Amino acid sequence: MNTYKKIIFCLFVLTAIAVNTLQAQVLPDVQTGFNQYNTNTVQEKLFVHTDKSAYTAGELMWFKVYNVDGANHKPIDLSKVVYIEILDKNQSPVLQAKVGMKDGAGSGSLFLPVSLTTGNFVLRAYTSWMKNFSSDFYFYKKLTIINPLKSPAAASKQIATNYDIQFFPEGGNLVNGIASTVGFKATNQYGKGVNFKGAIIDKNNDTVARFEPYKFGMGHFSFTPDNHNSYKAVIKLNDKTLVENLPDINDNGYTLNVKDGGNNQLQVTVNTNLPDGNIFLFAHTRGVIKDVETAAINSGKAVFAIDKSKLGDGISHITIFNNQHQPVCERLYFKRPINQLFITAHSDAGQYATRRKVSISINTKNSTNAVMANMSLSVYKLDSLQHASQQDIQNYLWLSSDLKGNVESPDYYFKNTDAAADEAINNLMLTQGWSRFAWADVLQNKKPEFKFLPEYNGPIVNAKITNTITNTPQNNMIAYLGIPGKRVQLYAAQSDTTGSLIFNMKDFYGPGEIVIETNTLRDTSVRIDVMSPFSDQYSKIKLPEFSLSPAMQSTIEDYNLGMQVQNIYSGEKLRQFYDPNVDSSAFYGTPFKTYLLDNYTRFLTVEEVMREYVSEVNITHTHNQFHIKVLNANRYLDDGDPMVLIDGVPFFNIDKLFAADPLKIRKLEDVPFVYLLGPSYEAGIFSFTTYKGDMGGNEIDPHAVIMDYEGLEMQREFYSPAYDTEVAMASRIPDFRNVLYWAPNVITNSNGNGGLSFYTSDEAGKYIGVIQGLTADGEAGSQYFTFDVTK
Structure with a gap:
């Protein structure tokens, strides 16, 4: 019996060695070129946490910048300078700044001049190194700036709302005679998804498929194209009918279908009308190879089964190569991150009077243990202008940063883990097409040429x-x-x-x-x-027109009064800067x-x-x-x-x-x-x-x-008055702060514990505290807490 067990064990080891050897022999040229390309093209990702997202001209905007390695999301100490810009609707910069970075983090503030007009703006951030790549992968965030001292620009008269309808065959192509899944995305001129009803009509006006969006203007349908026929998409949207062309139909080629195969597996099915032969599957997550397999086409079909545990968290690229090692299909797949930072943060009470002390307790842990984390915290007032942001460091790093264009409501895909959310994230992946990666450069072993150097020592x-x-x-x-x-x-x-x-x-x-x-x-x-030193590349940004409602009037008046009071009574304190401690x-x-x-x-x-x-x-x-x-x-x-x-x-x-x-x-x-x-x-x-x-x-x-x-921007000290004595509480100097506290460097200890305190102002209302950050291992997380201030 012992001899038999030894034989079985030896056979198992030999089989494993053979499998590993076989996998090493699959696409060796592609794997080598891929690794060399990624070694030479380190990707940086930035996330900017701002104290809020709506401002009055004359206020300060506070921010913290996180810089991480695009492959593993660990803080990266490559670039020592980050460029911050605020762009108007014409993509013209109205403010520009350079922020010093250390150990992958930096912070600062910008004074929003009273010359700014009321409207929606975009904050974007990038490094010099990132200018070597597409500006689609800079960091972007929408801001609203209101200037009560200037009359708002007259709203542009729009004759009709413009819509953008796009179709994305799964894998990249429609192929004659092969059933295909087609993703679609419909947005208005501001990039927001719209609802509609649609149908695919052939040249005989017969309906071959019907479709409507599932969520955020996205969905999918299936149909089998015939290159002897022609097809149109007829879309009824409100009182408008649109007719759109579908992508061209290829005479020959490959199609790809990815679905959940059960037992923690992905089933990847490849269909073709070309002769049988070997094809290859190549899967990578943010530039790290996760799986390489080969399969034989039998009767125009091949099926791969990918163990999901092989894939990394976040977005993976699944690419199919033909027997000549040419990429023929690609699909994105999203896996919800397991390794994340869990933050617990709460105030010591749910309600406070004005000018009272608020104590915040913070705890950080990952999926198994307490961990140290580097975080930033903002506490601001919620009102008709200021809402909780749906963008946070977790959903940005794991999702939005790896996709082109706007991702509507990114937090939806993380807060919800049911079948509906799975269907929505699948549609989002379907509507991305070939994304970010230049296979032509890899296959030609093309050495990348970089125009811009990383600013490793300084500007x-x-x-x-x-x-x-x-x-x-x-x-x-x-x-x-x-x-x-x-x-x-x-x-x-x-x-x-x-x-x-x-x-x-x-x-x-x-x-x-x-x-x-x-x-x-x-x-x-x-x-x-x-x-x-600022980038001259600009991506398509769709900013909605800012419209004022009667409900906003009192809020805007309060913002304006608060801004003026702060600048008059606390102006000197708002202009205090930290010593940068440079060698003199x-x-x-x-x-x-x-x-x-x-x-x-x-x-x-x-x-x-x-x-x-x-x-x-x-x-x-x-x-x-x-x-x-x-x-x-x-x-x-x-x-x-x-x-x-x-x-x-x-x-x-x-x-x-x-x-x-x-x-x-x-x-x-x-x-x-x-x-x-x-x-x-x-x-x-x-x-x-x-x-x-x-x-x-x-x-x-x-x-x-x-x-x-x-x-580089000099760092201001955030002014937070302390009402810790009777004299201070009785002070007649008004305090109309709507941002009670900003802390760019909140560090928890090895037990994951930390805390801080601040004082409420004279402004009553509901306040929200937003805290987000990273661990040294790249685990990202965010959390919020609320409390009320009453007079």
């Missing part, structure tokens, strides 16, 4: 240098970028064959000025153009010597200052021009002048340096040795710093490019 300033004589890109020329100020920042870049310059900056915060120039003693026949030392580190000129006898020229006090220089005057030679270890460095700076801006003409007023200079730092600044070789550095950091009135070279340039 990148891109510029282009052109020869003004030949009007062609200038190759192999060094340019310098300086940031005028008391903190000495200087960067150098060398142009490539396209004339591109890349300045890798670090710790550049707030509004400021940049100066870009070449060594104009040698190079004057060039022009430097600075590129905008110069780019060259600790200087060899520092001369504080007030400690010495003051001379009337910079030339005298250097001759009398700086022992490491020898000043010469040849060919009617001053030069500086740097002495180090009893020898002179190189033959050229050292790098000379005033408040971080290079001065290549020593005559202009010596023309500066030394009484406006506070200190001189001396670096009398060779310094390599990127591609630039510097024979020493002498850095002058003025008292005001304004360059002391010295004129910058006229060939230099001088421009205002926004660095």
Whole structure:
């Protein structure tokens, strides 16, 4: 018996090895190319949690940005900068900002200027790296901004509502003589699903199929196309009749059908009118291969059974390849995530008076254990303008972020797990078609070309240098970028064959000025153009017209009053910023010597200052021009002048340096040795710093490019008054806050526990607290709680 068991065990092991070996031999070229392609194309996903979604012009919008690896949703520390834009209905940016990121998270705020008009807007977010891919996969969120101080624009007169009806054969194609499932989606001009009744009519006006949407304007029907016939879809929508064409019918090809096969399996059926042969199934979840199988076509049909446990959570792509390893069908399949973050959050009471303390208890766990989580929390008032958002970090990462276009009511698919929700999510997957993945690039082993680099260390300033004589890109020329100020920042870049310059900056915060120039003693026949770091790609965004109802009038008046009161009485507190804690030392580190000129006898020229006090220089005057030679270890460095700076801006003409007023200079730092600044070789550095950091009135070279340039957003401190004493509670300063609290960094401990507290304002009403976040393992979750405030 023991011998028999050993034989059976050996046969089992050999069978398993054979199966694994066989699978490894299935589509080896596709698997290799697929893995290489995904290794070179790391995908970032962003989610932005805003404090609310409706604002008054003049308010602050608070936000937190989460950046995760597109494959596993774990926080990714690739990009250190995220670009935030607010776009109007014409997709023109009305606000732009750069947000610093660390360990996959960043936060900030935007002041919504009173110049904005009332209407619906879109917040979008992306990284420099994401600009290499389709803008369809940037983060998008609809916002409403109301400006009570300006008359709203007159509503555009619409002659008729426009509808978009699309049909999606399952797998991608209609094939002559083969029964096919066809998904459909009907939306209005704002991207919202509509209800209708429809029928498929052939050339003889016979009805071959009837259909109507199941939910959100989506559904499916089945019919068998005949390429000797022609078909039209006739759709009756309200009092309107639309006639639409169906996709073309292929003479030959493959169709695909995916359905639940029971026993935790998916049944994938492939039908074809082509000769029998082997076909292949390739399944991946967000770029990670999950299953590769082969099957033989028998009498025009092949069936695969996929174990659902093999597929990852979220959206998987199921692709069918023919025997020539060409992709012929594709279908998306959604699996509800098991690994998620469960957040429990509640207040210590259900009702509070005004100016009273609210304590919030928070607990986080995954499906098995308590876990630490990094979260953000907003507490705001619910009213006729402000509603609970249906978009959260969980349904965005697992669903919306992997699909093109708008997903209506994404929370529906997560809050409901019954058969109706399964049918709705199946229709959503059917109406996506071929999604996101470029098989042609994979099969050709095409190495991706990237125009934009990930900003791994900080903001990148891109510029282009052109020869003004030949009007062609200038190759192999060094340019310098300086940031005028008391903190000495200087960067150098060398142009490539396209004339591109890349300045890798670090710790550049707030509004400021940049100066870009070449060594104009040698190079004057060039022009430097600075590129905008913001994306010039735009996706189709359907924004509904904003309409005011009489019920909103009092709410808008309250918003307007609250905004003005906050800006008048708490304006200074709203303009308090956190110290970014950047290194204040110069780019060259600790200087060899520092001369504080007030400690010495003051001379009337910079030339005298250097001759009398700086022992490491020898000043010469040849060919009617001053030069500086740097002495180090009893020898002179190189033959050229050292790098000379005033408040971080290079001065290549020593005559202009010596023309500066030394009484406006506070200190001189001396670096009398060779310094390599990127591609630039510097024979020493002498850095002058003025008292005001304004360059002391010295004129910058006229060939230099001088421009205002926004660095990373400075982080404001959220102002939340504490009414913890009788005096504070009795204060006559009004408090009309409708956002009671915003906390971008709520961290629970290893036991999953955390908490915080804040105070109610003078505004009575129902309030909602929304908390959402991530674990280090990419488990996402959100939760909300409510309470009432009474006077």
